[in-house]
Amino acid sequence: MISLEEHLLELRASGRKLLLPYVTGGYPVDEWPRLIEGFASAGADAMEIGIPFSDPVMDGPTIQEASSIALANGSNPQMVLDAVSGADPGVPLVAMTYYNLCYRMGHKRFASSLVKAGMSGAILPDLPLEEAGEWATEADEAGIATVMLAAPTADDARLEKVCERARGFVYGVGLVGITGERAELSKSALSIAKRLKNLTDKPVIIGIGISNPEQAAEVCEVADGVVVASAIIRRMLDGGSTDEAIEFVAALRAGLDSV
Amino acid sequence: MAVTNPAGPTMGDPDNTGRFGRFGGRYVPETLVPACAELEAAFKEAWSDQGFRDEFEETLREYGGRPSPMTECHNLSKELGFRILLKREDLNHTGSHKINNVLGQALLAKRMGKTRLVAETGAGQHGVASATAAALLGMECIVYMGEVDVKRQALNVFRMQLLGTEVRTAMSGSRTLKDAVNEAMRYWVASVETTHYCLGSVMGPHPYPWMVREFHTVIGNEAREQCAKLLGDSNPVPDVVVACVGGGSNAAGIFSGFADTDAEMVGVEPAGGAAVGRQVPGVVHGSLSYLMQDEFGQVQEAHSVSAGLDYPGVGPEHAHLADIGRARYESVTDTEVLDAFQLLSRSEGIIPALEPAHGLAWMVKAKDELAGKTVLLNLSGRGDKDVAQVQAILDGDPEALSTMRP
Numbered sequence: 001m002i003s004l005e006e007h008l009l010e011l012r013a014s015g016r017k018l019l020l021p022y023v024t025g026g027y028p029v030d031e032w033p034r035l036i037e038g039f040a041s042a043g044a045d046a047m048e049i050g051i052p053f054s055d056p057v058m059d060g061p062t063i064q065e066a067s068s069i070a071l072a073n074g075s076n077p078q079m080v081l082d083a084v085s086g087a088d089p090g091v092p093l094v095a096m097t098y099y100n101l102c103y104r105m106g107h108k109r110f111a112s113s114l115v116k117a118g119m120s121g122a123i124l125p126d127l128p129l130e131e132a133g134e135w136a137t138e139a140d141e142a143g144i145a146t147v148m149l150a151a152p153t154a155d156d157a158r159l160e161k162v163c164e165r166a167r168g169f170v171y172g173v174g175l176v177g178i179t180g181e182r183a184e185l186s187k188s189a190l191s192i193a194k195r196l197k198n199l200t201d202k203p204v205i206i207g208i209g210i211s212n213p214e215q216a217a218e219v220c221e222v223a224d225g226v227v228v229a230s231a232i233i234r235r236m237l238d239g240g241s242t243d244e245a246i247e248f249v250a251a252l253r254a255g256l257d258s259v
Numbered sequence: 260m261a262v263t264n265p266a267g268p269t270m271g272d273p274d275n276t277g278r279f280g281r282f283g284g285r286y287v288p289e290t291l292v293p294a295c296a297e298l299e300a301a302f303k304e305a306w307s308d309q310g311f312r313d314e315f316e317e318t319l320r321e322y323g324g325r326p327s328p329m330t331e332c333h334n335l336s337k338e339l340g341f342r343i344l345l346k347r348e349d350l351n352h353t354g355s356h357k358i359n360n361v362l363g364q365a366l367l368a369k370r371m372g373k374t375r376l377v378a379e380t381g382a383g384q385h386g387v388a389s390a391t392a393a394a395l396l397g398m399e400c401i402v403y404m405g406e407v408d409v410k411r412q413a414l415n416v417f418r419m420q421l422l423g424t425e426v427r428t429a430m431s432g433s434r435t436l437k438d439a440v441n442e443a444m445r446y447w448v449a450s451v452e453t454t455h456y457c458l459g460s461v462m463g464p465h466p467y468p469w470m471v472r473e474f475h476t477v478i479g480n481e482a483r484e485q486c487a488k489l490l491g492d493s494n495p496v497p498d499v500v501v502a503c504v505g506g507g508s509n510a511a512g513i514f515s516g517f518a519d520t521d522a523e524m525v526g527v528e529p530a531g532g533a534a535v536g537r538q539v540p541g542v543v544h545g546s547l548s549y550l551m552q553d554e555f556g557q558v559q560e561a562h563s564v565s566a567g568l569d570y571p572g573v574g575p576e577h578a579h580l581a582d583i584g585r586a587r588y589e590s591v592t593d594t595e596v597l598d599a600f601q602l603l604s605r606s607e608g609i610i611p612a613l614e615p616a617h618g619l620a621w622m623v624k625a626k627d628e629l630a631g632k633t634v635l636l637n638l639s640g641r642g643d644k645d646v647a648q649v650q651a652i653l654d655g656d657p658e659a660l661s662t663m664r665p
């Protein structure tokens with residue numbers, strides 16, 4: 001298993017801006033596993049694999065819809081992890097899901113299931129600093145990086161604590177809101193990136209609201225990289241093929257390489 | 260900060276992580292953590308300020324119509340074989356207990372400088388109460404309501420609109436209360452700087468379960484006094500205190516007045532939404548509590564004829580009260596509820612909301628156990644909002660019947 005943080009730091013040191021696209025585990029229903037290798041070969045440096053949850057409060061309509069299609073077609077955490085363990089993308093994979101799925105499975109078992117599936121980290125957006133302790137300790141022990149979200153609503157003292165607890169990278173929340181595309185890059189994306197870069201040497205990756213190669217490049221004037229989710233998933237919900245999603249990831253790559 | 264003393268008073272303050280025993284906490288997106296902390300500080304400050312307390316009490320009295328009376332059901336007591344007292348929250352302004360919490364939160368939000376309320380609603384009672392408080396205090400208000408509930412509670416949708424509130428239909432998931440909460444939380448994540456989330460029950464992240472209970476303790480405090488007056492010095496406390504449990508706010512309010520007595524406390528859940536009854540802990544909507552979920556942890560959809568109880572979770576303090584055995588939780592079916600709804604109407608001339616009809620339904624079922632006792636039921640709301648739905652069910656309307664699980 002590749003250590004998420006070391007992998008990203010090495011790439012950053014080489015002057016590369018980091019691209020982390022998102023895949024919903026179970027959408028498009030049968031084809032989604034091929035996105036993992038496809039995105040990797042299109043230039044992804046790591047990837048978020050969403051494990052669908054019934055009540056995703058941090059997600060806007062796009063990810064909600066992909067999740068509910070996946071769930072309606074029988075997606076469950078075990079199936080997602082089984083499919084992931086069969087993939088060989090050559091870049092680290094990070095599980096993105098909500099805490100109850102982890103809690104229900106048990107911290108230890110959830111961590112070891114991620115390890116068994118070959119995953120490197122986990123993002124649990126409804127598990128903030130004060131509640132993360134038990135899980136994060138268990139994850140540390142298993143070698144799973146607990147990525148922490150850092151929000152624009154926090155003061156610097158809090159951001160500092162969040163950065164300290166973060167493993168793998170710090171996920172800067174690009175706007176005050178939920179996932180979904182936005183016509184323009186939020187001003188808060190650049191300001192949270194700046195604040196985090198001043199506070200930590202860990203990779204600072206900005207996500208939520210990053211919608212196209214131009215926005216990705218703009219935020220990477222400051223940040224180390226971006227997470228892009230809704231903009232990818234929406235293309236497929238609109239009828240685009242998985243190949244078109246992969247092409248879009250390649251375009252994001254080109255955007256970042258222009259920085 | 261308050262720290263739970265395990266030997267301390269039941270229904271005291273939560274510990275400094277917002278827990279009642281092992282339940283509660285603050286499981287929210289990072290974006291909301293500062294807002295929850297700010298709310299906690301503001302509530303603590305206001306609740307220990309006599310000026311705020313006086314303003315709250317005056318508003319409850321002059322605007323909300325408190326104190327609500329206690330009514331002894333002479334006819335029904337004879338029929339069932341035990342003494343029945345009703346705490347008449349149905350007689351409050353807007354027709355349910357929900358107004359207590361909403362006036363408290365709206366006054367607090369105003370004090371915090373927020374200009375807008377966002378709320379979720381199931382039956383529409385909390386939505387109507389929120390819309391009412393917003394109108395009174397000159398605030399904007401947005402209420403999310405599941406599509407299923409918009410249909411079965413059409414009258415309350417129109418009420419909210421009349422009051423100047425924007426009602427938004429939640430189209431995701433089961434399209435009931437749980438999904439309205441999701442949408443309200445999403446809205447709050449995006450507008451947290453100007454908006455107060457006016458949560459309608461003793462659920463959600465700390466400080467909500469505690470704060471909402473505190474705003475409802477007025478029910479228990481009044482009831483304790485009224486019981487003492489009615490029952491006399493030798494036996495001033497009822498044997499059993501009963502309330503329906505959706506999220507659990509009306510139950511928490513009335514239980515709080517009797518937690519330190521030897522009265523038995525019974526919370527009644529709908530059979531299709533019995534989170535405590537199923538005893539499986541989980542995390543959703545900000546707290547760890549009992550939660551209806553599948554083997555993987557996906558939240559299950561509740562089913563209840565009553566929109567206000569159609570919720571797969573329950574407030575964390577109820578999970579704790581069940582855990583330590585201080586309260587017990589029972590469930591009743593939709594059919595039993597409809598019978599109780601008609602029974603109270605016919606025998607006492609009081610049409611209850613479907614939610615507190617759950618409490619009465621359990622009392623009917625448990626009448627042998629209750630024989631000779633004094634039982635206090637929190638009549639949390641009036642039935643006007645449910646009359647059209649019940650009529651359609653009794654007329655055999657297929658769509659209305661489809662909201663029933665026998």
Ligand SMILES: Cc1ncc(COP(=O)(O)O)c(C=O)c1O
Binds near residue numbers: 568
């Ligand atoms: C009259 C009435 N009682 C009870 C409830 C359930 O809420 P809680 O369990 O928080 O008291 C509702 C909710 O809409 C209600 O309208």
